[in-house]
């Protein structure tokens with residue numbers, strides 16, 4: 001069995017560490033942060049991703065912290081229904097649920113599943129050299145380790161991707177996103193229904209989490225790295241969304257400035273390769289996508305399962321990595337493209353285009369929209 005170094009302890013790196021340990025590999029995960037990166041908000045885990053976790057044996061501990069969604073609804077700023085997806089139909093047809101979880105809970109579940117001592121913190125990788133029979137990885141503290149292979153799960157800014165695929169710099173999607181988790185202040189949301197409200201001033205999502213918590217997000221068009229936007233706190237968000245339907249203003253008002261997290265939304269234009277002999281890219285390092293399909297972390301979970309399967313069945317490491325690449329390239333590229341398009345439609349600001357969009361979407365029968373997303377849930381991995 002191989003000695004494998006994983007760089008990056010996000011959802012992708014942790015799932016992969018677990019999957020490869022199950023396959024009997026000797027795994028060490030090197031995380032650049034000094035301690036476990038626990039901040040974060042909510043996360044939607046699609047039925048496809050939950051199936052990957054199930055096959056890995058991680059579904060059960062995760063479900064203790066999760067909430068099953070019954071419906072996903074898109075609303076106008078005045079609260080009229082634009083489209084509705086029956087998530088229980090997805091559960092029925094594909095055998096797993098769409099769920100939500102607090103990111104910190106998921107990270108803890110994944111970390112606790114690993115063998116003690118698997119993760120080494122404060123290990124920021126700064127360089128690597130691939131040789132015929134192994135990879136040397138150097139860290140900021142001066143240490144260099146040697147591994148039979150490297151899984152680069154170092155996120156959207158991946159040092160490995162930037163080096164191996166020159167020019168693969170993140171693209172800004174044109175909107176920024178605030179997120180927060182609050183305890184339900186008693187505003188009476190249906191706690192098995194996630195909503196997204198698409199209005200002229202931006203998009204607002206409300207997602208129930210387990211334990212009476214609510215995850216919300218607000219996406220607004222902005223310049224990249226806008227210094228004015230960086231100063232926005234609850235008061236500014238309230239003034240953007242004050243005319244949106246209930247309980248959006250109430251939810252914003254119930255949030256502390258300190259709980260806000262903000263990211264400009266980025267993705268990576270699909271790249272042609274994930275496998276480079278003894279190095280393989282995984283998760284956001286390989287295929288970061290905008291969050292409009294709620295699939296970024298889900299794809300990292302699928303990656304972990306498929307990579308482990310390929311290592312089980314292929315005759316050698318490089319062949320396994322190539323097989324993983326073959327199975328992952330088209331699917332992840334399709335998700336990046338589709339998610340990007342949904343973001344452009346969801347962030348429309350022109351009132352005539354919004355009226356047109358809402359009218360068209362209302363006409364789409366549920367069976368047609370289910371068909372469009374079938375490829376997400378009906379993945380054939382083996």
Ligand SMILES: Cc1cc2nc3c(=O)[nH]c(=O)nc-3n(C[C@H](O)[C@H](O)[C@H](O)COP(=O)(O)OP(=O)(O)OC[C@H]3O[C@@H](n4cnc5c(N)ncnc54)[C@H](O)[C@@H]3O)c2cc1C
Pocket residue numbers: 007008009010011012013030031032033037042043044045046123124125126153154155156158159177179263265282283284285288289291294295296297298299300
């Ligand atoms: C607003 C928003 C909402 C989202 N919502 C969802 C959702 O609902 N559902 C979903 O599935 N996905 C969602 N995503 C996407 C999801 O968060 C990511 O796809 C996922 O977290 C990627 O995991 P990862 O492990 O690949 O990368 P990361 O989480 O970025 O982890 C990379 C890790 O590598 C470490 N690292 C980086 N460089 C180095 C280095 N040189 N040396 C050592 N360590 C290093 C970092 O510290 C980090 O811990 C959302 C994203 C955003 C921005």
